[in-house]
Amino acid sequence: MSQKISIDPFTRIEGHLAVSLDVEDGVVKDAQCKGEMFRGFEQIMKGRSPLDAQQITQRICGVCPVSHGLASVKCQEDAFRIKIPKNAQLIRNIMLAGNFIQSHITHFYHLSALDFVDVKGVLGYSGSDRFLLGIKEWVQSELSSKNLYPAAPFLPRFEGKYLQSYEGNMVAFKNYFTALDMRAKAHQLIAIWAGKMPHMATLVPGGVTEKITSKKIALCRSKLSELRIFFENSYSTDVLAVAKAFPEYASMGKGCDNYLSFGVFPDEINGGGDLFPAGVVNGDNFSSLDTKLISEQVKYSKYSSDSGFKKTAPEPHKGGSYSWIKAPRYDGEPMEVGPLARLIVAYKSGQDLEVNRATEKFLRDTGLTVANLDSCLGRHAARIVELQVIIKHCEQWIEMLDPMAPTCVDFDIPASASGQGLVEAPRGALGHWIDVKNQKVNGYECIVPTTWNCSPKDDNGVPGPVEQSLIGLTVADKENPLEAARIVRSYDPCLACAVH
Numbered sequence: 001m002s003q004k005i006s007i008d009p010f011t012r013i014e015g016h017l018a019v020s021l022d023v024e025d026g027v028v029k030d031a032q033c034k035g036e037m038f039r040g041f042e043q044i045m046k047g048r049s050p051l052d053a054q055q056i057t058q059r060i061c062g063v064c065p066v067s068h069g070l071a072s073v074k075c076q077e078d079a080f081r082i083k084i085p086k087n088a089q090l091i092r093n094i095m096l097a098g099n100f101i102q103s104h105i106t107h108f109y110h111l112s113a114l115d116f117v118d119v120k121g122v123l124g125y126s127g128s129d130r131f132l133l134g135i136k137e138w139v140q141s142e143l144s145s146k147n148l149y150p151a152a153p154f155l156p157r158f159e160g161k162y163l164q165s166y167e168g169n170m171v172a173f174k175n176y177f178t179a180l181d182m183r184a185k186a187h188q189l190i191a192i193w194a195g196k197m198p199h200m201a202t203l204v205p206g207g208v209t210e211k212i213t214s215k216k217i218a219l220c221r222s223k224l225s226e227l228r229i230f231f232e233n234s235y236s237t238d239v240l241a242v243a244k245a246f247p248e249y250a251s252m253g254k255g256c257d258n259y260l261s262f263g264v265f266p267d268e269i270n271g272g273g274d275l276f277p278a279g280v281v282n283g284d285n286f287s288s289l290d291t292k293l294i295s296e297q298v299k300y301s302k303y304s305s306d307s308g309f310k311k312t313a314p315e316p317h318k319g320g321s322y323s324w325i326k327a328p329r330y331d332g333e334p335m336e337v338g339p340l341a342r343l344i345v346a347y348k349s350g351q352d353l354e355v356n357r358a359t360e361k362f363l364r365d366t367g368l369t370v371a372n373l374d375s376c377l378g379r380h381a382a383r384i385v386e387l388q389v390i391i392k393h394c395e396q397w398i399e400m401l402d403p404m405a406p407t408c409v410d411f412d413i414p415a416s417a418s419g420q421g422l423v424e425a426p427r428g429a430l431g432h433w434i435d436v437k438n439q440k441v442n443g444y445e446c447i448v449p450t451t452w453n454c455s456p457k458d459d460n461g462v463p464g465p466v467e468q469s470l471i472g473l474t475v476a477d478k479e480n481p482l483e484a485a486r487i488v489r490s491y492d493p494c495l496a497c498a499v500h
């Protein structure tokens with residue numbers, strides 16, 4: 001029997017993702033990933049000073065503004081032929097590291113852990129932790145109230161098999177709240193150099209305007225050390241507990257088997273090379289990145305402009321379209337981007353890299369294989385593997401800051417220029433492209449991680465990566481499609497970014 005399942009809204013924040021599934025005899029035959037709004041940031045940029053770009057485009061998102069800011073200054077630096085000083089690169093790495101930590105903690109605890117952790121378990125809490133006793137009392141009173149959504153945001157939820165361990169549930173649930181403080185600390189770490197967070201004030205083409213002092217270095221060390229302790233003692237162990245309790249998810253949620261990374265964290269310790277290299281993987285084949293092979297296809301997207309690049313003419317009523325998200329393709333193929341893509345691209349590049357040693361150690365410790373990484377659990381695991389490497393290097397970048405050396409350089413804006421800025425955001429490959437004419441923005445284009453992952457079908461009818469992860473999935477209970485929720489959220493979709 002054929003049925004439709006609609007999950008709308010999907011994400012716990014950024015609620016304009018909808019997913020619809022065509023299910024036959026419990027198996028997903030087709031999936032549609034829908035971005036349900038248009039924002040028009042590229043249009044907003046036209047006619048403005050290029051120097052507005054990093055401020056305006058950071059407002060695409062409050063979760064990953066560091067990456068948008070960096071992509072924006074990098075496309076200007078490419079266009080204006082600017083080389084930034086070493087201090088600027090170090091500060092940018094530190095700010096981006098802080099953003100990865102903040103974003104990954106948010107993703108696990110606040111956006112996806114509640115798909116696995118049994119929050120109702122707190123009703124049976126019998127220990128003496130005053131915080132958990134307070135939460136238990138609150139949930140009880142909510143459930144006996146007449147509130148439309150009692151105990152939100154924890155309930156309602158899809159019912160199904162949650163973590164069985166009483167101890168595991170209580171620890172992870174308490175960490176949900178500690179994680180809120182940790183996110184604030186990660187923002188404070190960034191704000192030491194950014195002036196404020198979210199939306200950094202000090203990031204400019206040519207570098208970073210904040211001066212380096214020994215007090216700021218000491219503060220930065222102390223924030224990072226608190227984050228490292230939470231990462232090692234809580235986040236990593238909670239992810240591993242979920243992985244142990246739900247081993248079936250190490251073979252569920254397989255993506256499109258193509259991976260793209262723009263490369264990130266240029267690292268002096270690594271001889272100036274990226275800590276996570278750029279590249280493309282199709283199946284087992286690694287190739288170097290060529291951005292000329294990127295196109296945006298729009299047959300099923302709400303745009304009247306043609307498929308191609310740098311074209312955005314919205315058309316809400318276009319026949320046959322089902323999403324405001326475009327379908328980016330690399331050499332005609334869909335690409336998964338994000339933490340898993342960074343790991344796989346590094347691994348298949350065959351280079352001697354620290355991240356590859358961390359991946360191998362993770363696989364040895366868990367008994368998983370590289371093939372298992374292409375899965376729902378693999379995406380969660382990739383975040384803890386990469387954070388381990390990023391935190392370690394961030395500690396070294398802090399020690400390399402030189403208070404006596406400059407943090408930015410001056411420059412002129414030429415009459416006409418164009419450039420591209422590539423970076424990796426927490427959710428994957430992010431590119432900004434700028435065209436300048438008469439010293440004003442003549443064209444601006446962003447291709448964003450969730451646009452790759454949540455893309456609709458392309459001009460050839462090939463589904464996007466998230467859609468491919470859902471097709472073939474068995475949904476046990478159509479009223480509670482928990483399997484689909486877990487898989488889609490493993491990609492950490494951010495629709496505010498995707499539709500920008």
Ligand code: NFE
Pocket residue numbers: 060061062063064067068103425426427428430448449450451493494495496497498
């Ligand atoms: Ni709105 Fe973002 C990240 C970017 S996702 S969170 O990470 O760029 O498309």
